[in-house]
Amino acid sequence: MASSNQPLTALAMAVLELLHERPMHPYEMTQVMRQRRTDRRVKLRPGSLYHTVERLESQDFLEVVDTQRQGRRPERTVYGITELGRDTYAEQAREMLATLAPDYTPYPMALAAGTELSREDFLEQLGLRVMNLRQQLAADKVAVDHLLGEDLNRMYWVDFAYVNHQRKSELEWTEKLIEDLESGRITWPDEKPEQRPELSIVETKDETDDQAS
Template sequence: MPEASHLTPVAVMILATLREADMHTYELVRLLKERRDDRLVPLQKGTIYHTVARLERDGLLAEVGVDRDGNRPERTTYTILDAGHRAVEEWVRAELPRIDRPGEFRVALSEAHNLGRAEVIGLLDARRARLVASVEEHHDGLSVAAERETPEQFLVELRRQSALLDAELAWQDSLRARLADRSLPWGIAEIPEHIKKKHRVSKETTA
């Protein structure tokens, strides 16, 4: 089995979706696009079909049935295997605390519900320490620039990045607070049954 770090974001999203319910590739494509996950990574049908085949070859998912609807082509239904569950969790653990891979972080954040509440809080705390260090570095840079009377037109990008980091830190602190005081429902067990049915969520996870 390949290491979780070798999985692509698309592979992680496919495996994470199969944690919710068994489904065929056509349904995977439809559900990912319905949820607008194409905001995070390109979701081309060819890429998804190729990724599903690779995940099956690597022993992370498996076929559980084939069906045909009328004259439509046969559709193979897939299920995630134990190794696939572990791969998703390991990938999220690796990417959620990082601040240097924004694309992967967005996917890890979207799949963070696959981990338990306490673990996510710990990973966010680790990320916060890195964010704070980066915020301080940018603020120090702006202070030095001000002392040197650097023309502001040369600092536009630095000021933008500093503002974005301040906003990111404030947002993350708000998310952590909601996780800590449990005002944010977390994990399959805390999703109301009628919402589970609406979104086809049926499998329990470790969260």
């Protein structure tokens, strides 16, 4: 069947990424993705993965290279990536690396909606987020230690390193926001803002004239 010009899904990209290393059957793909925490950036469900593999095969991006059977377990089909699959993967990777795509993560929207809560409630929810981020970072460390133990080339999990860095930055930023709210550096909308000295228009103009002269 002729290949589609539709962009590859995130799960399809993850499958092709793995098959650049070696041929695998879908169950092994699932296990490796979980070990490498790929399921933190891609919705990974066994049914959807098998469907994705079938679609990639129908588009000639994958091909069957072997079948395996262990004991009484069902026969497993091993897939390898085709040249068309490699070319399509590389083409989409180039576009995704260079293009700034819209980011629809919910955290910024939640921050914008946060003023509908009370200051105390907002801070409580941020505290819970900080706790969850710390737990996730602890789990990330376990995964990184495992990957380092496998002596796997870091380019195969550079995506995970990027997500881990994002989480660290989000934790640092959120902790700073909590600190600013608690200290009064940022005031709640229904609170009286602190009186701060402001530069007058005249002073600003004089300074500009001095610099120009």
